[in-house]
Amino acid sequence: MKIKTILFTAILFCNPIFGQVGIEKWKIFEIKLNGPSKGNPFVEVQLNGTFIAGNDTITVPGFYDGNGIYKIRFMPQKEGKWLYTTTSNVKNLTNIKGYFTCTAALKGNHGPVGVKETYYFAYADGTPHTSFGTTCYGWVHQGDSMANLTLQTLSEGYFNKMRMCIFPKSYDWNHNEPLLYPFEGTAPKNWDYSRLNPAFFRNIEKRIGQLDSLGIQADLIVFHPYDSWGFSSLDRKTEDLYINYIIARFAAYKNVWWSMANEYDFMKDKKLSDWDYYIEQFAKKDKFHHLIGIHNGSRIYDHTNPYITHASIQGEDTYRAKEYRMKYKKPVVFDECRYEGNIPWSWGNLTPQSMIEKFWRGFLNGGYVGHGETYVTENPIKLPEVSSDILWWSKGGTLKGESPKRIKFLRQIIESAPAYSKPLNLFTWMPFPSFGIDKEYYLGYLNDAQPRSVVIDLPKDSQYSVEIIDTWNMTITPVSQKFSGHCIIELPGKPYIAIRIIKQK
């Protein structure tokens, strides 16, 4: 009977089923098992899956998905046959064996993003990833119709990363209750912290998957301070339950990034050692080794912590990317440099011109920059605490700003530049950034200055083509003359101009 039960379980619940061929590399192989629904499965049932291919042995945790259903998710990172075995303290769930075959990744599937060449990101297949993020903290908590609108907007291809909170958000312009809650119980604060709500997490992973299908990284914010339910001040036991659960559920999604916090230093109940603890949990328990970051309020975290993979920074001086590269020896992502918008709070009333300037300065100083948008439209205007305006930064929906299409323009330029271009000093002692490959390719940016010319010293032994890029009007104009040595290049004499200089073969 035992064999039969196992076979039955595997056939019925494994999806893809027992021995199925053709799990694409970096996609999810999921084992679905039937187990106990009585007691408290979240804390009483231990379940793991061990996956073996050649010399690789990887054990990942399973999780309880409600209604007596248990799942183990695995992201194969190597082609070929993978054997697996489950272990559990529940008889029905243990020692279940099977295998699947991991097939080659199809076009468009580059695998998860990791760090490459110290300061850069690349997908697992080696394709460079230049991070162009945006932010909709609470988009997964607003229901299908708003989420679908958000996804439709994202399909325009402005961005390839989404910063989003796992826990619901309570803040100006977002005082409505969320679609679902992460724990069993009733709002505002009557929760059974020993029982998670699978529907809540199922909704989130659905959105993660939808982002993945759009080629967008899901930068999942584990903790944040914008709270009216108590989720910002859990006890350690509950935190562990939650952390283990999201690792078990979400880590097999190839587009997941872990962000420990938004504005970690604004969470007054947590100490620095708490953050170090969380970081270590993810570093050790996520067997797929997704990127790990932590975002600051007013005090930048010590990103030299070796478990932190990249410096996630809130700061409006994106030109400091170069300095942070040197300091942390990691990729530098300005996840928040203020938002394009018109709200009274200073972090949300950038002009689109300023936003675009911050993007260019950040990228050409060797960093990555993220977007957010905060436009109110109500008439007459209302105080933030009572307004029901829908702001992209919080709920998603549609974009109203002028920066996204110009970010896309920049993205095309950056993605067509040589991979691993680095900050250069095309303008010698001046604060105008440039990056590229020395003597081969230069992309320079004149910030919001309005020079009618630049004076530069190109190598004397080569000829260079020059293009004038109007980053605001999104035009690229080649200069007919070729340049070499000490030269003056005429510019339009207005702000937001870039120049691209390429060696002639």
Add this chain to the structure above:
Amino acid sequence: MKIKTILFTAILFCNPIFGQVGIEKWKIFEIKLNGPSKGNPFVEVQLNGTFIAGNDTITVPGFYDGNGIYKIRFMPQKEGKWLYTTTSNVKNLTNIKGYFTCTAALKGNHGPVGVKETYYFAYADGTPHTSFGTTCYGWVHQGDSMANLTLQTLSEGYFNKMRMCIFPKSYDWNHNEPLLYPFEGTAPKNWDYSRLNPAFFRNIEKRIGQLDSLGIQADLIVFHPYDSWGFSSLDRKTEDLYINYIIARFAAYKNVWWSMANEYDFMKDKKLSDWDYYIEQFAKKDKFHHLIGIHNGSRIYDHTNPYITHASIQGEDTYRAKEYRMKYKKPVVFDECRYEGNIPWSWGNLTPQSMIEKFWRGFLNGGYVGHGETYVTENPIKLPEVSSDILWWSKGGTLKGESPKRIKFLRQIIESAPAYSKPLNLFTWMPFPSFGIDKEYYLGYLNDAQPRSVVIDLPKDSQYSVEIIDTWNMTITPVSQKFSGHCIIELPGKPYIAIRIIKQK
């Protein structure tokens, strides 16, 4: 015969003559004497004048003005009868006595500018002075026609301070030779450093006087690094000769400020102790106690030096005025925050929008900000080292920019604000500056942000009028509603907006 000679000298050369009544307070009383022209009068003749009125005894140096003419200049700062006596190592010049009567200052004559209330400037008669400077480093060295054009431009009333070099300047867009040289000899470097050229200094004081008649302070730069003649690396003996000479000649001009240097730290031949020495010389030898500052290149001077009267700062972050006030406990003057213009060098290609923003942010953070302009117009464009374009910043002439009239607009607003308004926190935790008198008067500025509203907390027990100021379009629009307590004020949702809030009586 001795008495007769003295009387003759005094009658003939004193201008105003011996015993003349009616020297207006803070204007120049000058004694003109005939003395030796042989040998080297610059180093061999000592001459002083001692002026006595009541308990005040002030001894000032005289100077040699060439052709056997010696002068002693004195600025009376107290009304009534002043007696004087000369002392000299030359018989003809010593023990000459006389008197004059100092009369009340006429309208428009407020006396020299000094420090008041720690962080502010005021004229000697108590009238507040809000410094709105500009910069034409070499304007006195370009000849009459250019100087007259500069004065005509200045008569438009944009500015009330001029930063100007005493020594001629050699730099990009200014490689022509000056009108005159400060020492006897021939260019480029064949100078008799023991003999000054009175005509050179006469030309400068003529310009100082012309500025004074326009109500403009002459911020005289004693040393600077833009040199092709050797004047940036004089020996100490020559420096002393020069310093003593300019104090003797210029200090009686009520509108003189002493600026030890432009970009002191770019003068590689000078040590920090040299600068301390110069500062002390002016502090001790100028008996009229004009303001003393020192302007930096990349490293700000230690303005805590007690002889320094105000912090003269080059730096583009004018909002840091508030911080420097705290640090130095002195008035803070951003004498250089980059210039409006279109040259390739980053210090000279600000948009007028940025320049105006820097002015507003500087003033509302409790500082003063200075202007400069660097527009090239040549077609085709030429390298800076060979261009013959005339740039306001270097030679004066006419202004081409868009910022001066907006600086004048700001000046009118600042001068109509309560005297000694100080930085406030109208916008609480946000980086938008405000200044005024708490609960009475607020002037706030939203930088280049584009909020559609501000949320502020005014005192609940009063009503406040609000005006929306468009600092770029130079409009002031009253809001019909009155405000009180926690309130939201609607704004145009575009950058460069200020608000003025005044308590209703």
